[in-house]
Amino acid sequence: TQLLEQSPQFLSIQEGENLTVYCNSSSVFSSLQWYRQEPGEGPVLLVTVVTGGEVKKLKRLTFQFGDARKDSSLHITAAQPGDTGLYLCAGAIQAGTALIFGKGTTLSVSS
Amino acid sequence: GAVVSQHPSWVICKSGTSVKIECRSLDFQATTMFWYRQFPKQSLMLMATSNEGSKATYEQGVEKDKFLINHASLTLSTLTVTSAHPEDSSFYICSARDPRTGIYEQYFGPGTRLTVT
Numbered sequence: 174t175q176l177l178e179q180s181p182q183f184l185s186i187q188e189g190e191n192l193t194v195y196c197n198s199s200s201v202f203s204s205l206q207w208y209r210q211e212p213g214e215g216p217v218l219l220v221t222v223v224t225g226g227e228v229k230k231l232k233r234l235t236f237q238f239g240d241a242r243k244d245s246s247l248h249i250t251a252a253q254p255g256d257t258g259l260y261l262c263a264g265a266i267q268a269g270t271a272l273i274f275g276k277g278t279t280l281s282v283s284s
Numbered sequence: 285g286a287v288v289s290q291h292p293s294w295v296i297c298k299s300g301t302s303v304k305i306e307c308r309s310l311d312f313q314a315t316t317m318f319w320y321r322q323f324p325k326q327s328l329m330l331m332a333t334s335n336e337g338s339k340a341t342y343e344q345g346v347e348k349d350k351f352l353i354n355h356a357s358l359t360l361s362t363l364t365v366t367s368a369h370p371e372d373s374s375f376y377i378c379s380a381r382d383p384r385t386g387i388y389e390q391y392f393g394p395g396t397r398l399t400v401t
Contacts, residue, residue: 213397215379269388272330272379276326
């Protein structure tokens with residue numbers, strides 16, 4: 174059983190479109206992180222959310238943590254080819270413990 | 285920001301041999317490091333939690349005698365794959381928490397591609 178369900182698994186869109194990636198769980202997390210990973214490299218941290226209902230923005234990326242701290246979303250506005258990559262959500266049940274990863278969303282943005 | 289390095293970045297070894305992978309925190313001290321493995325087109329799976337000065341905690345299904353973890357200093361953890369077999373071929377990634385940035389974030393190394401022939 175996957176503790177963190179991430180969807181969609183694959184997403185192929187045109188430049189300029191908007192998209193949302195979801196990360197859902199039945200468990201409460203102390204924090205959720207979003208990472209982006211390029212092929213052959215380690216994940217790079219994009220954002221950490223810790224407070225229920227929290228919204229963080231990073232340029233064209235908007236991250237939201239659900240009120241109950243069981244889910245999170247990543248919204249990209251006006252996607253660009255440079256956004257192409259594997260996006261991973263990861264959470265810690267308790268602060269400071271190992272991260273549990275979702276299965277990831279492979280995003281492809283074509284020009 | 286926190287920097288984590290891994291060495292080597294890729295390694296090819298013959299079946300039955302052992303290979304050691306190093307994970308270093310370059311600009312901070314990490315009391316805890318984590319080891320993950322990732323198969324092609326899949327997500328990261330936690331293998332073990334490495335604590336400085338004590339035994340590692342392994343996830344269910346991970347053979348501790350096959351994947352030896354040593355965390356002898358606050359900046360170095362090593363993963364040794366003993367008697368490697370082709371099914372051990374994978375992308376191994378370590379991460380560490382930077383205590384300066386709080387208790388939530390983890391920073392990942394660039395990964396080590398292991399191929400066992």
